[in-house]
Amino acid sequence: MTALVHMTATELAAQVRARAVSARAVTDAFLGRVDATDAALGAYVTVDHEGARAAADALDRALADGADGGPLAGVPVAIKDVIVTRDLVTTAASKILAGWVPPYDATAVARLRAAGAIILGKTNCDEFGMGSTTEHAATRTTVNPWAADRVPGGSSGGSAAAVAAASAPLALGTDTGGSIRQPAAFCGVVGLKPTYGRVSRWGAIAYASSLDQIGPMAATVADAALALEVIAGLDPRDATSIDLPAPALVAALARGVRGLRVGLPREYLPDDLDADVAAAVARAAAMLADAGATVVPMSLPHTRYALPAYYVIAPAEAASNLARYDGVRFGARCQDPADLDELYARTRGEGFGPEVIRRIMIGTYVLRAGSYDAYYRQAQQVRALVRRDFDEAFADVDVVLAPVAPTPAWPRGATPTPLDMYRADVFTLACNLAGLPGLALPCGATAAGLPLGVQLLGRPLDEATLCAAGAAIERARGPAPRAPWPEGTP
Amino acid sequence: MIGLEVHVQLATRTKAFAPVAVAYGAPPNSLTDPIVLGLPGALPTFNAAALAAAVRLGLATGSTVRTHSRFSRKHYFYPDLPKGYQISQHDEPLCAHGHVDVWHEGVRHQIALERIHLEEDAGKLNHDGATSRVDLNRAGVPLVEVVTAPVLPSAELAFAYMKALHRLVRYLGVCEGDLEKGHLRCDANVSVRRRGDAALGTRVELKNINSFRFVRAAIEHEIARQIRVLDGGGRVERETRLWDGVAGMSQSMRGKEEVADYRYLPDPDLPPLALDAAELVAARAALPELPADRLARYLADYQLAFDDADLLTSEVALADYLDRAIAACGPGHARALAAWIVNELLRELAGRPITACAVAPAALAELIVAIDDGTISGKLGKDVFAKMIATGDGARAIIAREGLRQLSDPAEVRALAEAIVAANPRQAAQYRAGKDTLLGFFVGQLMKATGGRVNPQLASDTLKALLAG
Numbered sequence: 002m003t004a005l006v007h008m009t010a011t012e013l014a015a016q017v018r019a020r021a022v023s024a025r026a027v028t029d030a031f032l033g034r035v036d037a038t039d040a041a042l043g044a045y046v047t048v049d050h051e052g053a054r055a056a057a058d059a060l061d062r063a064l065a066d067g068a069d070g071g072p073l074a075g076v077p078v079a080i081k082d083v084i085v086t087r088d089l090v091t092t093a094a095s096k097i098l099a100g101w102v103p104p105y106d107a108t109a110v111a112r113l114r115a116a117g118a119i120i121l122g123k124t125n126c127d128e129f130g131m132g133s134t135t136e137h138a139a140t141r142t143t144v145n146p147w148a149a150d151r152v153p154g155g156s157s158g159g160s161a162a163a164v165a166a167a168s169a170p171l172a173l174g175t176d177t178g179g180s181i182r183q184p185a186a187f188c189g190v191v192g193l194k195p196t197y198g199r200v201s202r203w204g205a206i207a208y209a210s211s212l213d214q215i216g217p218m219a220a221t222v223a224d225a226a227l228a229l230e231v232i233a234g235l236d237p238r239d240a241t242s243i244d245l246p247a248p249a250l251v252a253a254l255a256r257g258v259r260g261l262r263v264g265l266p267r268e269y270l271p272d273d274l275d276a277d278v279a280a281a282v283a284r285a286a287a288m289l290a291d292a293g294a295t296v297v298p299m300s301l302p303h304t305r306y307a308l309p310a311y312y313v314i315a316p317a318e319a320a321s322n323l324a325r326y327d328g329v330r331f332g333a334r335c336q337d338p339a340d341l342d343e344l345y346a347r348t349r350g351e352g353f354g355p356e357v358i359r360r361i362m363i364g365t366y367v368l369r370a371g372s373y374d375a376y377y378r379q380a381q382q383v384r385a386l387v388r389r390d391f392d393e394a395f396a397d398v399d400v401v402l403a404p405v406a407p408t409p410a411w412p413r414g415a416t417p418t419p420l421d422m423y424r425a426d427v428f429t430l431a432c433n434l435a436g437l438p439g440l441a442l443p444c445g446a447t448a449a450g451l452p453l454g455v456q457l458l459g460r461p462l463d464e465a466t467l468c469a470a471g472a473a474i475e476r477a478r479g480p481a482p483r484a485p486w487p488e489g490t491p
Numbered sequence: 492m493i494g495l496e497v498h499v500q501l502a503t504r505t506k507a508f509a510p511v512a513v514a515y516g517a518p519p520n521s522l523t524d525p526i527v528l529g530l531p532g533a534l535p536t537f538n539a540a541a542l543a544a545a546v547r548l549g550l551a552t553g554s555t556v557r558t559h560s561r562f563s564r565k566h567y568f569y570p571d572l573p574k575g576y577q578i579s580q581h582d583e584p585l586c587a588h589g590h591v592d593v594w595h596e597g598v599r600h601q602i603a604l605e606r607i608h609l610e611e612d613a614g615k616l617n618h619d620g621a622t623s624r625v626d627l628n629r630a631g632v633p634l635v636e637v638v639t640a641p642v643l644p645s646a647e648l649a650f651a652y653m654k655a656l657h658r659l660v661r662y663l664g665v666c667e668g669d670l671e672k673g674h675l676r677c678d679a680n681v682s683v684r685r686r687g688d689a690a691l692g693t694r695v696e697l698k699n700i701n702s703f704r705f706v707r708a709a710i711e712h713e714i715a716r717q718i719r720v721l722d723g724g725g726r727v728e729r730e731t732r733l734w735d736g737v738a739g740m741s742q743s744m745r746g747k748e749e750v751a752d753y754r755y756l757p758d759p760d761l762p763p764l765a766l767d768a769a770e771l772v773a774a775r776a777a778l779p780e781l782p783a784d785r786l787a788r789y790l791a792d793y794q795l796a797f798d799d800a801d802l803l804t805s806e807v808a809l810a811d812y813l814d815r816a817i818a819a820c821g822p823g824h825a826r827a828l829a830a831w832i833v834n835e836l837l838r839e840l841a842g843r844p845i846t847a848c849a850v851a852p853a854a855l856a857e858l859i860v861a862i863d864d865g866t867i868s869g870k871l872g873k874d875v876f877a878k879m880i881a882t883g884d885g886a887r888a889i890i891a892r893e894g895l896r897q898l899s900d901p902a903e904v905r906a907l908a909e910a911i912v913a914a915n916p917r918q919a920a921q922y923r924a925g926k927d928t929l930l931g932f933f934v935g936q937l938m939k940a941t942g943g944r945v946n947p948q949l950a951s952d953t954l955k956a957l958l959a960g
Contacts, residue, residue, distance in 0.1 A: 202760075241762060323575075324575020327568060330573060331528075365754065369754060
């Protein structure tokens with residue numbers, strides 16, 4: 002029998018529901034794995050041994066009393082630290098929230114719990130989700146489980162690393178400009194960014210509200226589909242939440258891709274694209290074609306404007322969303338401020354890291370009365386054009402196939418300027434500007450053994466087609482290799 | 492010229508963006524939740540009752556109510572502002588271009604509004620020596636800001652406008668209108684211009700005016716200040732001044748160099764507000780008769796004195812009372828009813844609401860009819876009224892029970908009068924000798940003999956005839 006930590010979430014839930022294994026045994030196995038590996042991996046910022054075991058025991062008692070256990074019965078889940086968890090420290094990987102214990106659960110977390118999932122702990126990320134490397138966290142460094150000298154990607158790098166290193170079968174991330182899909186690609190796991198509004202943002206600590214979306218990260222498309230089914234659906238507490246039932250995604254996995262039209266946008270395959278990345282996309286295209294899809298070239302002409310538009314809109318919303326961290330009501334407060342202005346300035350200056358401060362400054366600048374029209378309003382107009390590109394494209398194709406990042410995971414410390422890092426988001430953030438669903442999954446590796454990912458972008462609310470196409474690639478590809486982390490660990 | 496920005500607290504059960512009760516005087520921070528506190532991850536959802544109230548006010552002021560409007564964030568740091576921004580409306584307010592009708596000294600004015608927009612209130616700071624404590628019970632309470640065009644020519648009319656707006660929002664039931672609780676709060680923009688100048692002068696904003704009386708005082712003070720500056724050859728600086736009602740003066744809060752930049756941002760957490768035309772039609776149909784129209788009707792249809800009509804339309808329940816009483820006895824008695832309510836009923840109520848009154852409108856109508864048709868005298872009417880207040884019974888029942896019907900039968904009165912004259916021969920002789928003032932004595936005797944029930948005119952006429960004969 003496969004070791005518990007190497008089972009998929011789907012398998013684990015089936016085992017627990019069949020009473021073949023207890024939720025407690027599953028939880029202990031993963032907690033043991035975390036304890037053995039995380040000092041070096043750095044995927045977690047908080048591990049909730051006690052809470053996880055108590056929840057597992059409670060589930061086992063309910064199962065003994067004849068309860069069904071739920072679709073994620075006994076499945077441990079790691080939660081990105083920008084998603085609030087009741088009574089469990091949540092810091093958004095920021096000093097300004099050090100020690101903050103939320104009095105409530107995010108809706109996605111509450112729905113996981115209700116489905117039988119066990120919350121293992123909180124995963125590391127770029128502070129407030131701002132970054133593409135998980136190097137902008139306040140306290141920890143997360144390494145890529147495929148190569149300790151590489152970044153795991155970001156900002157959901159901790160969640161991606163945890164799944165890749167089998168220290169959680171399932172994790173939640175958030176994706177504002179690619180923060181689920183890019184670390185999934187860097188770590189060789191599946192990341193699903195749902196349609197904007199599909200999953201409630203209630204309890205997701207806001208980075209850029211009109212772009213943020215919570216989504217699952219898992220070892221397989223099936224696990225991601227199962228998790229999204231659980232967390233999706235209308236939430237009256239999020240006014241942007243979509244009033245449609247959660248989609249039947251697991252059922253869509255077997256659908257296949259026969260007759261599907263897959264678009265390859267030329268703007269996402271520039272001449273100077275990394276050869277390994279281009280090869281991964283070509284491989285995925287061939288797999289889809291072999292499975293019966295038609296692959297066609299296409300164009301998304303406003304792609305080149307998406308990056309600058311994103312880096313106006315996201316910081317503008319971030320500057321606004323982060324105004325509440327003022328040291329008055331919760332979180333850190335500076336020592337002995339002389340007056341109110343100093344309380345604000347020092348609390349924020351000491352509490353926020355440099356990348357967050359940079360984006361607050363950019364956002365504050367673009368929203369000034371004198372620059373609003375030149376920057377923010379214009380960026381919104383670009384956003385509308387990017388959306389229209391996709392609308393027009395989806396009249397012809399059912400799904401768009403593209404690279405996730407321009408390169409595989411790069412060495413830690415290798416993005417010397419913020420702009421270098423921002424440019425690496427060029428293929429992921431248009432999806433957020435348009436509010437579309439996106440699925441990243443592994444497709445091959447570099448000669449050095451680094452995972453390569455591809456992404457599928459779909460029509461709004463059409464996660465089912467993404468999952469069907471992703472599952473088709475998985476079938477053609479065979480099981481993705483496991484990260485060799487840590488060496489010698491089974 | 493003066494323009495007013497009035498914050499009106501909407502009378503909703505819960506806050507604008509959170510399912511938390513709105514109440515006054517609760518223990519500090521007891522009316523909060525993650526949304527009100529601005530905790531990380533908390534999101535606002537808009538209260539439909541606040542929207543309905545704002546739409547009602549928009550329609551009642553003849554505003555263009557947008558079927559599509561949106562919320563923006565207005566950013567500034569202050570300890571009573573939990574999120575670091577206030578959710579307000581900026582570029583797409585709910586209502587535009589309405590007006591408030593103001594009756595002032597018998598004349599109806601239409602005061603143009605620029606806009607009415609929705610927003611949330613901030614919390615409160617309680618200062619205690621070196622310590623300041625934040626109370627967020629008020630944070631997130633729904634407000635509308637009603638903004639006039641700069642069209643008010645005087646502090647007097649500004650004061651009248653405030654009262655008219657107060658009356659209007661209470662009529663509509665959109666605001667409880669308790670000034671003590673800060674339900675209406677006013678900022679004033681004041682600019683003076685020299686006679687003959689076309690352009691408006693430099694505008695100064697007065698903040699923090701928290702009573703109607705202060706509106707008038709603050710504006711008068713500011714007009715005088717600006718005239719003094721101009722007459723002294725100076726220039727009025729564009730600035731914001733804080734009004735201190737207790738000291739009766741204002742002080743500069745910030746000048747134009749430090750004009751606030753609120754860095755407005757359309758709120759990405761709140762989808763645009765969408766109303767459909769049918770909702771607006773239904774809301775318009777549900778509007779009550781507005782106070783200015785009611786006052787106009789009282790003047791035109793019943794010829795009430797302006798002050799009476801003004802007083803009687805000050806509260807919707809009072810005007811309803813009058814209308815119900817008129818309905819019971821007909822418009823011919825309207826003036827008498829109005830006078831009775833103003834002079835007797837309100838005195839009796841001594842500030843208590845009309846709804847607490849024991850005398851039903853129909854009962855009062857009976858009383859007025861009985862007086863008007865001579866069944867009882869006005870003087871007797873007051874006694875009957877006192878008994879109505881005490882017992883809650885109708886006028887007719889009391890008159891019948893107490894035998895108070897006025898003696899108006901000439902024969903009966905003549906017989907009684909003859910007896911009085913016969914019993915007072917000395918006074919009769921003096922009267923006939925020319926001492927006319929003794930007529931009062933005889934009338935008084937007759938009144939006394941009848942327990943006040945005799946028709947005074949008939950008594951006087953009958954006695955005069957007898958004594959002359």
